[in-house]
Amino acid sequence: MKNSLGRKVPNGYPLFEASNAFEKKKRVLISEVKTKNKDKLVNSYAEVFEKLEIKDGMTLSFHHHLRNGDQVLNACMEEVKRRDLKNLTIAASAIFPNNEILVELIKNKNVTNIYTNYLNGPVAEAISHGELEGMLIMQTHGGRARAIEAGELKIDVAFIATPAATKSGGGSGVDGKNPCGVLGYPIPDMLYAKKKVVVTDSLVDKLTITDIKHEYIDYVLKVDSIGDSKGIVSGTTQVTFDPIGLKIAKDATHLLYELGVIKDGFSMQTGAGGTSLAVASFVREKMIKEKIKGKMASGGITSYFVSMLEEGLIEEIRDVQCFDLEAIRSYKENEKHYLMSASKYANPYDNPVVNDLSFMILGATEIDLDFNVNVTTSSNGVIMGGSGGHSDAAYGAEIALVVAKTMNARIPIIKKAVTTITTPGSDIDCLVTERGIAINPKRKDLLEKLKNSKLKIVSIEELMEETYKFTREPKPLELKSKVVGLVEYRDGTIIDSLYQV
Amino acid sequence: MKGIAGTLESNDCLITVETSDKLEIIINSPVAYLYEDEIKKTILEVLKNEKQEKLKIVMEDKGALDYTIRARLIVAIRRMK
Structure with missing residues (x-):
């Protein structure tokens, strides 16, 4: 059987249809x-x-x-x-x-x-x-x-x-x-x-x-x-020192500002990766410069969001998991640093916090021409991660923005088709790389806002072709036919299968 | 005669060339499953330009791009003594 994204799913499992298909069903509570x-x-x-x-x-x-x-x-x-x-x-x-x-x-x-x-x-x-x-x-x-x-x-x-x-x-x-x-x-x-x-x-x-x-x-x-x-916990989580990561973070921040989502009352989530943290730190600078006050930061929490709370730049933190010692201290000391359960964070039926996000900064191991993202398997098909909150936040956030380098030790990030679909491309809005920014063509509203932008906006196909000039096109991966696992979308349907290597 | 060029840093490669009675190319690369053919093609192009036919070439790859491979191989050949 194939799901709506054309991925094979073993018989007997529910097929992924669309990221909003959960709305057609009622919440079930034992x-x-x-x-x-x-x-x-x-x-x-x-x-x-x-x-x-x-x-x-x-x-x-x-x-x-x-x-x-x-x-x-x-x-x-x-x-x-x-x-x-x-x-x-x-x-x-x-x-x-x-x-x-x-x-x-x-x-x-x-x-x-x-x-x-x-x-x-x-x-x-x-x-x-x-x-x-x-x-x-x-x-x-x-x-x-x-x-x-x-x-x-x-x-x-x-x-x-x-x-x-x-x-x-x-x-x-x-x-x-x-x-x-x-x-x-x-x-x-x-x-x-x-x-x-x-x-x-x-x-x-x-x-x-x-x-x-x-x-x-x-x-x-x-x-x-x-x-x-x-x-x-890591004692400290740090902004990247990598100049490419910093350029990506700076461009991502400019993009978000031009799209008008960094404004009074906005809410955000970033991961704890070096480039994501760099975005958080550039957003903070922008907020101070433009005198903008945000509402909420959520997700896994680091010292960067703690200082923004304590500086009065945001009103509250919704925390599912502390990433460093500063976050732990803040949860103890700050009244407006709240716990959120996994359900309140991301369960589609629990009016989750992800639905309040103005933007979410996401990573990607691979992204394809339909903007589908893989964070589950590496380019050789071996499992090395998983969604965590990736597909939850991508669905909930007004802008789901992927930050990624176009290549990493010759392996290109953009492929014609990702090895494994973790998050459907319909929920991914922007890809920011060091060689340009691609906007999902489905988001005509965003493209319209960026008409006069000085940022380098290109199609994802152009980004892929430019990357292949350096890396060459990779050979298609050959995996065995045995299914070893399934990627279950947040509504319980199967979005992709994992194969033996 | 033997020559070496390159490093084992990410995105680079370390290439060792040695005179031999035949052509032998050994590629150890983390991206071989995607790019072994491309890497071999680049090496053969350089050998043709450098007019080399009988060499033992050992490449320890860390995800080098073609121009890096070319540069490292040319230097390794010219360093042979």
């Missing part, structure tokens, strides 16, 4: 699951597995706020290995290189299905090489929240790594010895999983802020360490 358990404290993973009778075929969930320092998913997998449980499904909001233990469990059929929003490192490579017996489903941040609340993704036990918790199961991400900041991603798991375990290395009597609510939590597991703080 009941929230609260606990009656009073005696919650346990002292080992083995004890939790006994008490919750975790067995073959169950679905266990995890969040990724501890990023590459996480030890909770890993410790659970050690316990799975000891018990030799089979056919488990892992639903982790993201999987990082330090979760390598999964490779062994995949090969031994302990883990046979995986749901995640972002995947890179050895686990991604093993799955690309066809090791996973069942299916990898790559969701979006909003799509995962939607699937959980709708009961499509049924979670038996959610393990919620929590930097500080009380004995009754309340939890916070800002206290304790390994703080990671707001806990936005595990909120749907906390509300709807059948059983919930808070895993902490810091038991406290009182919390500064309560992100995890005790009435939903069945057990509190006290361990020596939930993670390595060096892998959890």
